[in-house]
Amino acid sequence: MSRILPRFDYRIEFAASTDVGLVRPSNEDRILCCPELALFGIADGMGGHAAGEVAAQIAVDTVRGEVLRPPAAAILDAYVADPNIEARREVFALLRRVGEAAHAAILEARRTEPSYQGMGTTLDFVVLAHSRAFFAHAGDSRAYLVRPTTTVQLTQDHALYDTLRAAGNPTPARKPQRNPLVNAIGLAGTVAVDTVFVDLSRGDRIVLCTDGVHNAIESEASLSRFCSKGEPEQVAAGLLGHARERGGHDNASVIVIDIKERFVKRADDAGPSSRDLSVLSACPLLAGMSPAAVLGALAAGVEVELGAGDRIPRDVASDLVAYLVLDGAVNLPDGRRVGSSGLLFPESLVGARRKGDLPVAAARTRLIRIRKDDFAEVCEHDAELAAALYQRLARYLALGTG
Known part of the structure; x- marks a missing residue:
């Protein structure tokens, strides 16, 4: 009951x-x-x-x-x-x-x-x-x-x-x-x-x-x-x-x-805010996808928040992870800074590990964390969504911008 x-x-x-x-x-x-x-x-x-x-x-x-x-x-x-x-x-x-x-x-x-x-x-x-x-x-x-x-x-x-x-x-x-x-x-x-x-x-x-x-x-x-x-x-x-x-x-x-x-309906129903959806839709992994497809991909994601100076781990919950930046800023080991709509550790989603130091949050930063196995499970469930995600991921990795 x-x-x-x-x-x-x-x-x-x-x-x-x-x-x-x-x-x-x-x-x-x-x-x-x-x-x-x-x-x-x-x-x-x-x-x-x-x-x-x-x-x-x-x-x-x-x-x-x-x-x-x-x-x-x-x-x-x-x-x-x-x-x-x-x-x-x-x-x-x-x-x-x-x-x-x-x-x-x-x-x-x-x-x-x-x-x-x-x-x-x-x-x-x-x-x-x-x-x-x-x-x-x-x-x-x-x-x-x-x-x-x-x-x-x-x-x-x-x-x-x-x-x-x-x-x-x-x-x-x-x-x-x-x-x-x-x-x-x-x-x-x-x-x-x-x-x-x-x-x-x-x-x-x-x-x-x-x-x-x-x-x-x-x-x-x-x-x-x-x-x-x-x-x-x-x-x-x-x-x-x-x-x-x-x-x-x-x-x-x-x-x-x-x-x-x-049984309770509210004006601010569950799910990402319209601003967050806009930010995520500009991320290289999700760019050009319909809102429904973006939400489908985010079934594998968990929102986390890190404080200024916190290192951003590439291994969480016994798996490699990638991140989509919602707001804030992240300093990369090579001196670049990534802001909203940025993508961190994209290679994790295909099981590859990047060597070197970890990125550091430059300010309080909200991110969507996606584990490799969870990403693969979502893709296995929806072949059309999987094709769109892996196509964008391959393009991004080929450009060497990750």
């Missing part, structure tokens, strides 16, 4: 499930489902004895408590009333503060209870507001957006190999078996909380899962097959069943949220 959430324009259906697996003696994962707050989250605890499950429980309890507070409600209400960029940034800041509050709560518990030393947890949660989903992430649990044409990994694992690769540092060709976390809730003195948002449409599906689920999936194509069909309960059961079939080496937890019919 579909449900109506506060501040959210779409009805949803959701399911959540967790499994201890076949090896671990206890379940250190925790799930947070608060439809009354349009809030869902997942945490994978770590630490000796019962400390991991304590950390995960503290994290999800803190998230719920912080989102329930009047200041958080005021920020979300303001965004829904007027979803401009500054209001969006306030929501991002709120999510970071919520993650930091969970971090502080775990550090305090460790300070007061000696048996809790070394405990920590991953944390991913999503708040649904207006026609968008706002995600916060720390650790190596994951958030995915499953669309009819592609499955997009929204978060990057905060593990050593992935972090070094994103920063442009030398790494082995293959991910090592041991890949320790370098960022999580309660892991160290400070925590970095990543945030991202996506515009939603009817038929989209959000999946939050711990590494006990995604480590059991052989490939992104396999994940798409598991997640693209069936009711939320069936998808959740299928993912946990597959994790058991693959050995059940870890606790496994998943939340599946389906975006159903829209």
Whole structure:
């Protein structure tokens, strides 16, 4: 049965499930489902004895408590009333503060209870507001957006190999078996909380899962097959069943949220603004394409914002990425500056890696990030769109302007 959430324009259906697996003696994962707050989250605890499950429980309890507070409600209400960029940034800041509050709560518990030393947890949660989903992430649990044409990994694992690769540092060709976390809730003195948002449409599906689920999936194509069909309960059961079939080496937890019919109509419907569409339509990858084709290509994209001085990674979420610049400016290693409608790392979309230093944001910059595998999946779904995109990409690369 579909449900109506506060501040959210779409009805949803959701399911959540967790499994201890076949090896671990206890379940250190925790799930947070608060439809009354349009809030869902997942945490994978770590630490000796019962400390991991304590950390995960503290994290999800803190998230719920912080989102329930009047200041958080005021920020979300303001965004829904007027979803401009500054209001969006306030929501991002709120999510970071919520993650930091969970971090502080775990550090305090460790300070007061000696048996809790070394405990920590991953944390991913999503708040649904207006026609968008706002995600916060720390650790190596994951958030995915499953669309009819592609499955997009929204978060990057905060593990050593992935972090070094994103920063442009030398790494082995293959991910090592041991890949320790370098960022999580309660892991160290400070925590970095990543945030991202996506515009939603009817038929989209959000999946939050711990590494006990995604480590059991052989490939992104396999994940798409598991997640693209069936009711939320069936998808959740299928993912946990597959994790058991693959050995059940870890606790496994998943939340599946389906975006159903829209029952609130607004003048500023979901999707890129007219200005952003105009900017994107001037990008070499999308130039001359119809608005419908541009939106089709953007099904693989996720909007991100970087501050002045931030390096722009070419590896994100275990894949090569390209970027389309919405606004701001980017300094390239060769001294050139790229502004709105610019295209960064176009060679990533055909699996080629450019060597050298990373570009740097010259000012606060908004970009559309597209992973190689997500781009390929969109193209596989629509041959005509694929031909148009690859033709433009080949022309751009042949000119050597990337």
